[in-house]
Amino acid sequence: MEEDDSFSVKSLYLKLEGREIGEELWPNEERRDFRNIWKSGAPSKVIAFVWKALLDRIPTRVNLDIRNCLPPDIGPNCVWCVEAPESSSHIFLHCDMARNIWLSVMLWFDLNFVMPPNSFVHWECWMRGPFVRKSGRAYG
Numbered sequence: 001m002e003e004d005d006s007f008s009v010k011s012l013y014l015k016l017e018g019r020e021i022g023e024e025l026w027p028n029e030e031r032r033d034f035r036n037i038w039k040s041g042a043p044s045k046v047i048a049f050v051w052k053a054l055l056d057r058i059p060t061r062v063n064l065d066i067r068n069c070l071p072p073d074i075g076p077n078c079v080w081c082v083e084a085p086e087s088s089s090h091i092f093l094h095c096d097m098a099r100n101i102w103l104s105v106m107l108w109f110d111l112n113f114v115m116p117p118n119s120f121v122h123w124e125c126w127m128r129g130p131f132v133r134k135s136g137r138a139y140g
Contacts, residue, residue: 030120033054033120034051036127037054038051053092053119056088056119057088058088060087060088060091061077061085061086062076062087078090078091078095080097081097089117089119092119092122093118093119094115099115
């Protein structure tokens, strides 16, 4: 809420970022990443999806299971590999299918790459990597 008790997106963002209530909700690196995501030139739906994926807030089987939204005969494991719980990090980075896609991309760019442990580290790799212009935005 603003001083005049009106709502603004900025006031909500500041609350979420922790400035308004004096809490440190995210480390500085993550806060910087979120700021860069929201300032990117991507369509708002893409930005919202990336934000949710980095926070593991997309409707994966793990998240649906937590909310009791899965049928009783379906567990939280990944649809493709059935070996691990389906989280954002798993389906975008660690599932065999995702790993094969990333391997193809890395071979195409002729890069050696170790799969990071989570989406934030993966984001940092791409935002600080060889495809970033001097302005700080990735090519694309």
